Amino acid sequence: MSSLLFQENTLRTFTECIFKAIGCPEKDAVLAADVLLSSDLRGIDSHGVARLSGYVRLWEKQRINTNPNITIVHETATTATVDGDSGLGLVVAPFAMNLAMEKAEKYGSGWVSVRNSNHFGIAGYHAMQAVKKDMVGFAMTNASPLVAPTYTTERLLGTNPMCYAFPAGNYPPVVVDMATAAAANGKLEIAQRAQKPVPAGWVQTSAGESTIDPHALKTGGSLLPLGSDRDHGSHKGFGLSATVDILTAVLSGANYGPWVPPFVAFLDPLPDLPGKGIGHFVGAMRVDGFRPVDEFKQNMDRWIERFKAAKPISEDCPVIIPGEPELEAEKLRKANGIPLTEAVVKDLRALGEKLGCGL
Incomplete structure (x- = not known):
């Protein structure tokens, strides 16, 4: 296309x-x-x-409040829980990240969980804010259930992305930004628009069989965890996704697991939702809380240089640093x-x- x-x-x-x-x-x-x-x-x-x-x-459908009153509902010196008042996650998550960085500036680290929010874009945007202040940044979110845990066909988890961002010296920051599913749902949507199949190991049918059909989710199929199947480590992807779900939602009071609202419009909310909206978790740690910033950046540069110098399997495919x-x-x-x-x-x-x- x-x-x-x-x-x-x-x-x-x-x-x-x-x-x-x-x-x-x-x-x-x-x-x-x-x-x-x-x-x-x-x-x-x-x-x-x-x-x-x-x-x-x-x-x-009145699921997003475009002028929210974002509030801190629980707080300690280094932690907080934020209620996003059904606001855009694109606005709520930056509020939470700024709060985490303010706490980190005072106390060395800051950690903020978020409830009652919506889709927050790419995790990398939020984690990378901390890098600008010589901090290590963290950001993750749960999402509507499209992923089947290992050994099941039932959708219980979202793609649940996580990001870690590390400042460097003479090089750009190292940014590990990834879904904990084999692929993000958005990549299926891209394949659908391009009328192309998806790689094997991304999705399964309603019967639990591997498929390359990008429309599989529309017929009862599910995304697979990172690792695709048990033989290739899907239990690890399941574990990572579960970690994101617990930190973002069980910890904050947002909806979790199969109860996370979908990123589509519906008129009536489900009656038995255990929490509020979707959840995020963000954090920031001052590098100088561990060692001098210049020393850390020098070693980050050396780390990057050594990995870039690794002998590639093919000269056409050198080692790629995250980000x-x-x-x-x-x-x-x-x-x-x-x-x-x-x-x-x-x-x-x-x-x-x-x-x-x-x-």
């Missing part, structure tokens, strides 16, 4: 317009757009402006524009026409 190129500023202006049209204050619209554009710039097309219509549908592909994508897309598939452009233009925002 062919793509059209759009300059960053064009998409940023359009995205801000959409968020303001559904009632976001100016500063929140700018922040939410920044989170989405960071995803598109970094090459994570599944979590960028392609998600805009989903947020609007949720707002239309490198996203950084390369950002350089290219800032210079050349952000590619959007025709299907996404059609969807965005229809959305813009409806809300009075031109693209």
Whole structure:
């Protein structure tokens, strides 16, 4: 499927317009757009402006509060729980991350759990805020249940991404940003739009059989945990996903497991939800709480250099440091524009026409 190129500023202006049209204050619209554009710039097309219509549908069904009163409902010197008042996760998560960094500046580390929020974009955006302050950043979120734990066909967990971001000296930060499923649902959506199969090991049918059909979730199938199956370590992916679910939701009071609301619109909320909204967990640790920052950065540079110097299996495929592909994508897309598939452009233009925002 062919793509059209759009300059960053064009998409940023359009995205801000959409968020303001559904009632976001100016500063929140700018922040939410920044989170989405960071995803598109970094090459994570599944979590960028392609998600805009989903947020609007949720707002239309009154599942998103575009002018939330975000509050701290429990707090100690180094920890807190935040209630997002059903706000955009794109706004609620930065509030929580700023709180975590404020605590880290005072006490060395800060940890914040979040309830009553919504989809927060890419985890990397939030974790990388800490790097700017010479801190190690953490961010994770749970999500609607699409993943079947090892040995079952029942959807009980989300793709539940986690990110760890580490500052370096002469090199860009090391950013480990990943789903705990074999693939994010957004990658299936990309394959659907491109009318292409997905790799084996991403999804299974309702009977638990491996399939390459990108539409498998629509017929009762499920995503698989990181590792794909038990023989290839899916129990480890299941364990990581469970960890994210517990830290983000059981700890905060958000919905967890099969009760996490879907990223689609529905009129009536489920009557037996155990918590509020979806959950996030973010944290920040000051590097100088462990050793001088300059020493740490020197050793991070040495770490990066040694791994980059590792002998590759093929000269065409050198070792990739976590965060490198996203950084390369950002350089290219800032210079050349952000590619959007025709299907996404059609969807965005229809959305813009409806809300009075031109693209």
